[in-house]
Amino acid sequence: MNELIKKLTEAYGPAGFEDQVRDLIQPEVAPYADEIKVDALGNLIVHKKGDGSGLKVMIAAHMDEIGVMVTHITKEGYVRFTNIGGVYPRTLHGNRVRFADGTIGIISTEPLADRNKVNSLDKHFIDVGATSSEDCPVKVGDAAGFWREFAVLGSRLVAKSMDDRIGCVVAIEALKRLKETPHDVYFVFSVQEEVGTRGAQTAANALNPDVGIALDVTLTGDTPEARPMAVSLGKGTAIKVKDTGMIAHAGLVKLMRQRAEEAGIPYQMEVLEGGTTDARPMQIANAGCAAGCISIPCRYVHSQSEMVDGNDVENSVRLLVEILSKPIAL
Amino acid sequence: MDTFEILKKLTETPGPSGNEGGIAHVIAELWQPYVDSVTVDRVGSLIAVRNGQGKAPRQRLLLAAHMDEIGLMVRQIVSHNGYGFLRVTNVGGVDIRQIYAQQVVVHGRQELPGVLGCLPPSMLPEEKQNKPYDYEDLVVDVGLPAEEVEKLVSVGDFVSFRQPLHQLLGKRVAGKSLDNRASVTAVTLCLHYLAQRTHTWDIIAVATAQEETRLLGAYTSAFSQRPDAAVAIDVTFGKGPGVNDANAFELGGGPTIDWGPNVHPGMYRALKEAADAIELPVHTATHSRYSGTDAFGLQIAREGIPTGLVGIPLRYMHTMVETADLTDIERTGRLLAEFITRLDDKFLESLAAGMMEEK
Numbered sequence: 224m225n226e227l228i229k230k231l232t233e234a235y236g237p238a239g240f241e242d243q244v245r246d247l248i249q250p251e252v253a254p255y256a257d258e259i260k261v262d263a264l265g266n267l268i269v270h271k272k273g274d275g276s277g278l279k280v281m282i283a284a285h286m287d288e289i290g291v292m293v294t295h296i297t298k299e300g301y302v303r304f305t306n307i308g309g310v311y312p313r314t315l316h317g318n319r320v321r322f323a324d325g326t327i328g329i330i331s332t333e334p335l336a337d338r339n340k341v342n343s344l345d346k347h348f349i350d351v352g353a354t355s356s357e358d359c360p361v362k363v364g365d366a367a368g369f370w371r372e373f374a375v376l377g378s379r380l381v382a383k384s385m386d387d388r389i390g391c392v393v394a395i396e397a398l399k400r401l402k403e404t405p406h407d408v409y410f411v412f413s414v415q416e417e418v419g420t421r422g423a424q425t426a427a428n429a430l431n432p433d434v435g436i437a438l439d440v441t442l443t444g445d446t447p448e449a450r451p452m453a454v455s456l457g458k459g460t461a462i463k464v465k466d467t468g469m470i471a472h473a474g475l476v477k478l479m480r481q482r483a484e485e486a487g488i489p490y491q492m493e494v495l496e497g498g499t500t501d502a503r504p505m506q507i508a509n510a511g512c513a514a515g516c517i518s519i520p521c522r523y524v525h526s527q528s529e530m531v532d533g534n535d536v537e538n539s540v541r542l543l544v545e546i547l548s549k550p551i552a553l
Numbered sequence: 554m555d556t557f558e559i560l561k562k563l564t565e566t567p568g569p570s571g572n573e574g575g576i577a578h579v580i581a582e583l584w585q586p587y588v589d590s591v592t593v594d595r596v597g598s599l600i601a602v603r604n605g606q607g608k609a610p611r612q613r614l615l616l617a618a619h620m621d622e623i624g625l626m627v628r629q630i631v632s633h634n635g636y637g638f639l640r641v642t643n644v645g646g647v648d649i650r651q652i653y654a655q656q657v658v659v660h661g662r663q664e665l666p667g668v669l670g671c672l673p674p675s676m677l678p679e680e681k682q683n684k685p686y687d688y689e690d691l692v693v694d695v696g697l698p699a700e701e702v703e704k705l706v707s708v709g710d711f712v713s714f715r716q717p718l719h720q721l722l723g724k725r726v727a728g729k730s731l732d733n734r735a736s737v738t739a740v741t742l743c744l745h746y747l748a749q750r751t752h753t754w755d756i757i758a759v760a761t762a763q764e765e766t767r768l769l770g771a772y773t774s775a776f777s778q779r780p781d782a783a784v785a786i787d788v789t790f791g792k793g794p795g796v797n798d799a800n801a802f803e804l805g806g807g808p809t810i811d812w813g814p815n816v817h818p819g820m821y822r823a824l825k826e827a828a829d830a831i832e833l834p835v836h837t838a839t840h841s842r843y844s845g846t847d848a849f850g851l852q853i854a855r856e857g858i859p860t861g862l863v864g865i866p867l868r869y870m871h872t873m874v875e876t877a878d879l880t881d882i883e884r885t886g887r888l889l890a891e892f893i894t895r896l897d898d899k900f901l902e903s904l905a906a907g908m909m910e911e912k
Contacts, residue, residue, distance in 0.1 A: 251773045299840075433595065451640060451689070452627045464709030465626055470571030470644065472596070472765060476709065492708035494628040496642055503767075511596035511773030 224536065225380065227251070228392050229373040235323055237290025237307045237366045238417040241265055243323070244286040247389060248412050255398050262429065266422045267412040271398060277405030278551055281432035281512075282397075282543070283423045283501035284390030285416030286382070287499045289525055291320060291349070291370040291497035293361055300353030302328060302361060306344055308417030310470070313341045320367035326351055326360050327370060361388060371527040378457065378533050385418065385529035388517050389536060390438035397543040404547050406434075416501055420468075427508035434475065434513045435505030438539070440529070441466075441493050441518035450496070454520050454522035458531040459489030460539040461518035468499025469506050474553035479515060482545040488538050493518050505506035513553050517542055554731045554745050555736060556879050557720060558561035559583065562751060563734035566711035567658060569624025570763045573597045576620050580737060580760045587744035588758065595779060597762035598770035603744060607753030614893060614899065615757040615858075616778035617762030617771055617847040618737045619787065622730035623647050623711035623871055631692070633832065637702025638692040639667070641712055645765030650685045653873040656715040657693055661706035666715070666753060667695040716873040724879045726804065731875040733764070735865045735882050754781075761800025761847055771850030775858055780818045781901055782820065782859045784892070785848035786885065789838055789864030791876070800838055802866040803876040807834030808885040811862035815844040815852060819904035820861030827892035833884055838864055859904050863888065 236244035236407050260272040267286070279299075290310035296302055315330045322328070328349035332342045349367070354358035361367075373382040382388075386534060394410045401408070413422035416439075427435060441461050444452030454461050456490050462469050462479045483490040506514035519539050522530040554787050563583075566578030575746050576796040577599045588601040599620065605611045616908055623645035639659065643649075659665040671690050676680050681690070693712060695702060740758050747756065757778050757870035761770025764787075775783060788799040789809050802809055810824045828835040843849055865885055868876040 450698065451629050462709075465571070465642075465644070468767075470763060473572055473574070494626055494642060494709055497630070506596065507767065507769055507772050509773070510594065510777035513595055 224373060224392060224396060227395065228380060228382070230390065230553050231388040231391055232373050232384050235368050236286055237368045238415045239288035239307065239415045239528040240323060240366045240496070240514065241286040246413065248286070248395065251395050252398055252410070260418055262426065264425050265414040268425045268426060269398065269410040271401065271408045271410070273404050273406040273408065276410050277407065278404045278433040279430065280429050280434045280436065280547065281409045281427060282394055283411045283413050283426070283435065283437045283477055283503060283505060285387045285413045285422065285501060286391060287414055287417050288386065289417050290366055293363050293365045296356045296359050296365065298356055300355045300359045302349035302351060304349055307366060309525050310344065311525060312344050312347065316339065316345050318369040318527050320349060321370035321390050322361055322365055322367045328367060334400040334507060369527045379530050380533055381528050381530045383527045383529065385521055385531050386440045386524055389440060393438045393519065393536060393539045393543060395490055396540040397547065404514065405550055406461055406547060410546055413501055420499065420501050420504045424504035424508060427512070429508050432505065432512050434500060437500040437502035437505065437516040439500040439518060440521035440524055441495050442497065442524060443520045443522055454491050454493050455522050456522060456530065457534055459490045459491050460535055460542050461493040461520055463493045463495065463516035463518050464500045466495035467497060468503035469514060471502065471515040472553065475513045475515040478553065479517070479542065479546060479553060482549065483542050486541065486545045488541050489544070490538070490542065499517060501511055554742060556742065556883055557726065559741055560726060560734060560882065561718040564718045564728045565732045567660070568620055568622055569711050569713050570621040570766045571644065572672060572711045573762045577760060578743040580620060583741050584744060584758060585874050587748050594774065596769055596773050598774045600774060600778065601756065601758045602748065603755070603756040605754045607898065611753065611755045612781045612898065613755040613757055613778070614896065615759060615775060615778055615783040615851065616617055616740050616889065617759045617761050617774065617783060617785045618740045619733045619770060619847055620760035621763055621765050622739055624714065627659070627706060627712060628707055630706060630710065632699035635698055635862050636759070637699035638694055638868050639706060640688070641691070641693055641816065642688060644711070646871055648871055649687060653686050653691060653736065655873055657712050658715050659693060659695055659706055660711045660713065663705060665695045665705060667693045670694045680808065694799055709741050714873055725876055726879060727874045727876040729873045729875065731867055731877050732788045732870055732898045735788055735867065735877050739865065739882050739885035741787055742883060743889040746886060746890035748860045750890065750894050752894045753898065754893065756893060760857045768850040769848055771847035772854060775851045775854030778873055778897050779855055780858060783851040784820070784863060784889065785846050786863045787846040788867035788870060790870065791866035792856055793869040801839065802836050804866050804868065804876065805880050806866065807836060808881055808888060809836050809838035809864035809866070811838045811840060811844060811864060813840035815840050815843060815848050817859035817904065819907040820859050821844065822907070823884040824863065824888065824892050827895055828888055831887065831891050833888055837887070
């Protein structure tokens with residue numbers, strides 16, 4: 224699985240510019256799909272048919288990542304930019320971004336009298352090696368994602384955009400392992416989650432599922448002086464009960480737990496106090512659906528080095544397969 | 554019908570947002586005698602339909618009163634000297650200043666009574682002594698050893714507040730979750746009144762789920778039912794010491810009929826005419842954009858739904874001593890019933906025509 228994780232996390236795909244990621248996922252899923260389509264917003268929708276006895280289930284993992292967009296290029300060739308999604312200024316200085324064509328840029332910042340403080344986003348700039356606005360290889364409106372190589376540290380895996388390529392990997396792996404299912408399952412590799420869970424919203428409107436399950440990263444409480452949270456890296460997949468955007472369907476939460484216990488899959492119950500996932504728009508689409516989320520615990524979310532544990536990833540895949548291969552009674 | 558007894562049963566039944574199964578069951582029993590069908594939908598809203606006496610196909614009015622209440626959720630189990638304590642987080646708009654020293658029920662593998670405790674101020678660090686507690690300081694104490702707690706409770710379990718409904722002298726009542734069980738009571742009374750009268754439209758009474766967190770039941774039930782018109786019923790701010798602005802209303806002075814972009818002007822006028830016809834006192838509440846109620850979701854479902862909003866004045870909103878006047882709840886029920894009996898097959902045309910008139 225690490226090879227696939229490396230391939231997807233190193234791909235370029237800021238929100239709104241997901242095509243390179245989609246092109247990598249498509250050949251992975253094609254042999255296992257009954258039907259594949261790309262909708263108007265760019266969601267990749269992969270249908271695996273059921274035997275007709277089950278429900279319509281939508282699985283959502285978002286392809287997009289946070290990034291930056293060029294707003295202005297100075298005479299000297301420096302690039303000013305704005306954020307795409309939740310970019311924290313403290314993660315920027317000295318880091319690198321990569322544009323769609325592979326152009327690499329270095330982020331730096333205006334001098335600050337107090338070195339312990341962090342400049343706001345608008346006081347940062349990107350240096351792409353240009354000497355003037357004329358020879359600058361990027362233009363206003365170009366988007367870039369962070370650039371950092373995938374690394375394996377024992378069972379821990381580190382990369383930019385684990386949020387949410389790891390969710391995409393869980394979806395792809397589950398699809399590969401899912402031999403038979405009673406359910407009509409739609410794996411949606413969604414766009415624009417980081418700018419307001421927008422892709423999953425239109426996909427849910429179109430598919431009108433009975434059950435919606437998002438696959439996304441969640442925070443942990445296991446780093447020094449972290450905000451208390453009962454989720455740790457390596458202690459299992461996380462079953463979401465609540466985040467700041469939605470409260471999961473109580474019956475679906477119960478079913479997820481039951482499936483994990485039956486199959487002996489390590490799991491943690493998750494109450495997230497910052498952020499939300501594609502489960503939020505799925506829950507309220509049309510007449511609503513039973514929505515929930517299988518989360519992959521992740522440290523340092525929205526930095527260039529997001530860390531997950533390979534065992535948690537494996538357990539997330541196992542739980543999803545357990546849920547999809549058996550009847551769902553809510 | 555004894556308004557106090559209905560309200561007591563409703564407010565004392567737990568139903569935090571996302572966990573409305575118990576309260577839905579109680580409401581279903583209350584509404585059953587007056588309706589032709591009762592179902593619970595995919596997000597947990599209770600949907601009851603009372604057929605009108607008009608010729609089919611009949612036009613349909615949706616009444617939305619949310620049944621969920623604010624509450625808490627377990628986010629961590631900590632142990633101290635062998636005893637288990639629960640750290641919690643809010644479900645909906647909980648004011649941290651109002652919850653210390655309250656009684657709660659933890660909905661674990663079984664229901665556990667508990668209290669919200671904290672170190673006494675004198676034992677807190679100096680910088681915290683004169684400030685409200687925050688969630689890091691508060692714990693739910695269920696009085697059990699840690700290993701028992703671990704067996705019975707897990708992260709993600711709901712915690713609801715526990716408070717009996719008090720009848721104050723006169724017609725005032727105080728308790729928890731009058732927001733919005735006061736409105737559920739008003740809809741119950743409305744259905745009771747309708748059973749003795751004639752109405753041509755079908756009535757879809759919806760006790761919506763998860764209003765306090767995201768108006769979930771309003772959006773989804775309006776989509777699934779696709780009504781011709783809708784009225785949301787919710788509490789509004791009651792006047793009291795220090796609360797005297799134009800958008801706060803006297804307890805016992807009658808319900809509000811709301812006005813602003815979140816409501817259809819024709820629905821406002823029709824509700825007002827119904828109130829005038831039975832000499833029922835009402836006041837106009839205004840919202841320049843978001844009403845903070847189910848009306849916000851109802852209005853934009855599908856192709857758009859003409860939506861009205863009725864409010865019941867309430868003091869101390871989102872506390873365990875929310876105070877309302879039984880008279881206002883009863884008047885709200887009567888107002889809705891009167892409005893409904895006046896609906897005819899020309900009503901939608903008159904709404905449309907009203908929008909074209911020169912003002």
